[in-house]
Amino acid sequence: MTDGDLVADLLSGEYRALARTITKIENRSSGYRELVADLHEHTGSAEVIGITGSPGAGKSTLVDKLAKAYRDEGLTVGVIAVDPSSPYTGGAVLGDRIRMASTTGDMDTFVRSMSARGQLGGLSTATGDAIKAFDAFGIDRVIVETVGAGQNEVDIVRTADTVAVLVQPESGDDIQMLKAGILEIGDVFVVNKADMPGADRTVKQLSEMLEGRENGEWTPEIVETVSTSGEGIETLIETFTSHRTFLESSGTLEAKARTRYAEEVRTLLREDAGRLLEGEIDRRGGIEEFVDRISAKETDPYTVADEIITPLERCLVEEETPPQR
Amino acid sequence: MEEVEMSVEEDQRAIRCLVAKVGLDGHDRGAHVISRAFRDAGFEVIYSGLHNAPDEIVQAAVQEDVDVLGISILSGAHNTLIPKIVAGLEEYGAFEDTLIILGGVIPDKDKEPMREAGVDAIFGPGTPMSETIEFVRENAPER
Numbered sequence: 001m002t003d004g005d006l007v008a009d010l011l012s013g014e015y016r017a018l019a020r021t022i023t024k025i026e027n028r029s030s031g032y033r034e035l036v037a038d039l040h041e042h043t044g045s046a047e048v049i050g051i052t053g054s055p056g057a058g059k060s061t062l063v064d065k066l067a068k069a070y071r072d073e074g075l076t077v078g079v080i081a082v083d084p085s086s087p088y089t090g091g092a093v094l095g096d097r098i099r100m101a102s103t104t105g106d107m108d109t110f111v112r113s114m115s116a117r118g119q120l121g122g123l124s125t126a127t128g129d130a131i132k133a134f135d136a137f138g139i140d141r142v143i144v145e146t147v148g149a150g151q152n153e154v155d156i157v158r159t160a161d162t163v164a165v166l167v168q169p170e171s172g173d174d175i176q177m178l179k180a181g182i183l184e185i186g187d188v189f190v191v192n193k194a195d196m197p198g199a200d201r202t203v204k205q206l207s208e209m210l211e212g213r214e215n216g217e218w219t220p221e222i223v224e225t226v227s228t229s230g231e232g233i234e235t236l237i238e239t240f241t242s243h244r245t246f247l248e249s250s251g252t253l254e255a256k257a258r259t260r261y262a263e264e265v266r267t268l269l270r271e272d273a274g275r276l277l278e279g280e281i282d283r284r285g286g287i288e289e290f291v292d293r294i295s296a297k298e299t300d301p302y303t304v305a306d307e308i309i310t311p312l313e314r315c316l317v318e319e320e321t322p323p324q325r
Numbered sequence: 326m327e328e329v330e331m332s333v334e335e336d337q338r339a340i341r342c343l344v345a346k347v348g349l350d351g352h353d354r355g356a357h358v359i360s361r362a363f364r365d366a367g368f369e370v371i372y373s374g375l376h377n378a379p380d381e382i383v384q385a386a387v388q389e390d391v392d393v394l395g396i397s398i399l400s401g402a403h404n405t406l407i408p409k410i411v412a413g414l415e416e417y418g419a420f421e422d423t424l425i426i427l428g429g430v431i432p433d434k435d436k437e438p439m440r441e442a443g444v445d446a447i448f449g450p451g452t453p454m455s456e457t458i459e460f461v462r463e464n465a466p467e468r
Binding site for chain 2: 014015016019020022023026027028029089091092093094095097098104105108110111112113115117131175276281
């Protein structure tokens, strides 16, 4: 399969081509950048929903019920479920698929398990580009389930249009609710396992936390669900829809997309520039040689960095002001 | 310039495996052990859970684009289940470059027919884990 065929096959709706595209993105196989570049013009129609929360909060089970509900409406669903990778071997056990019992055997619920591959923000580097592949394929709703999050895995807010944060009953006192991080990023707060004792108190704590939060015109909503039974799923989907309406009518959706594109360009440039400079270091005898000289106090890290970056800087200046003749 | 391009797209390939329990048998200790061993070998393991139907295994194998499909069957139903899975993979063009390995209790007389049906290797009880891992490393399809 050449990459040109791959794009054509993906656009024509071949599941296998979509799967292989995501693999190439994950592996950063040669040619993957052109592949993603070719997909860009076909994106922009999928609605992306992020689901985050602590391990065992019920994310996967909730995602399963959401997928089922969307399928019942006749929509196609893509799920990206991220699980952690081993810091020692890089290996991973990706177990979210087990919970996706309502939609097994159905190809139009396309579930892709993804290892975080060492990333710490709750997603993997490939997640954003994999969403594009789903989007270009024509999938209506993309649900991204993060790694079981602690307090600070907030990458999802830059990736999804709507973020739902799952909170378990009895997950701490009101001081926990004051903290920065994950509780700041929810457009919707889902108190899952709402049939457990303490759910009422958690709802109350959350609403106190949300009181007086008037950044932007959207006030985060709280929805109670029991994902094992499917209770509250309908309300949750309605809430997602009203958030979507807000995003579109307020111009927030467009603003988010613009920020995302800008971030993407910057990330790519950082990677590229970093690698160009790595190459330059090698051409100048390798990093060890510089370190030797730094250790011997012949030079210092700042001077070395200056030395290496200066030629690049000079090139860019020359580009801007062509020499006059 | 070409050289720079190559280094930018640094290949970060990981071997992806689906460990699947198919049919009615409910013994998943072996599948757990192999999942963990594969993880420790640096593979990305997707575990299917118990009691999967052949079309569920096919859906998972295609969507996850796994290099290796490891199927554990202890119920004796391999002669009916395996051909169904292979046919499903073929339908989606996923049979050719998926390494299929079979674990569990497979009688000697069934081994050759299983290979003919499309199974690449059979690892019976007592196979050292290192042997299975080595086999996967050497035979995971080039893509």
